[in-house]
Amino acid sequence: MFHAPLPEASVQLYTLAGQFSQDPRGSLEKLAALGLRNVEAFDFVRRPAEIRQALDAAGLSSPTGHAPLLSDELWTPDGSIPAPSPEKVFEAAATVGIGTVIDPFVPVSRWLTADGVADIAERLNRASEVAAGFGLAVGYHNHAQEFLADFNGTSAFEHFVSLVDEKVELELDLYWAATGGQDVPALVSRLGDRLAAVHVKDGVVPPGNPFAPEAPAFSSRSLDQRHAGHGDVPLVEALAAGAGNIRYAVIEYDNPPGDVFADVAASLAFLFENGLAR
Structure with a gap:
């Protein structure tokens, strides 16, 4: 479909968080058997050597990975804990073989004011400088809260893009x-060559923004997510708009609809059969 170089297919391991936690090597071998060569690691900071060993055994690479860079504390079921230092994150990323460390989530409240957005951009610019010392890049991955506020007709997300250094990579969750x-x-077209990766995800787009302060409490289990090409998201058009810029097309489900490996296989087949990734 594209004349420009195709993005490489990948999968965010959060999609199979339970299976991966129980059996890292077996889970990765199942992904490799589907035809994947890349994954996107998460929760790698506390066990980088284990993850690298499992990747090597399965013949997979993790060119991108998710880890916190922009929050001082992290929520866990046992309460908040201090976020790891950027240096610790980047040391772990280098062990795993990750080239770009992507912050996956910044809370809603910080996206609602211009000062909050400026602080996010400043922190990521500083993190980028530290990452460069490890030979790494940093990036940001969106949810929907980045589009709640706008400043002079520009969404908080695109205002953020205007403030971060061009070395900072963007991963757009479609x-x-x-x-x-x-x-x-x-x-996607407006982001141009700032866009390095996308999350290929489909389903019924919920009415209203579930991250709005007035919205009911949100759980990913409420999402009606479906195999790529079977929902409301214009994936083909979006990937075409990013042709030549997007390096990684990363499959993800927040709420897999069935057997997770079959779900990943279905979305991978969609990418391959439509000539959207390699």
């Missing part, structure tokens, strides 16, 4: 951008 009310192919 489903969450649609949930945030965006014309997704148009947004």
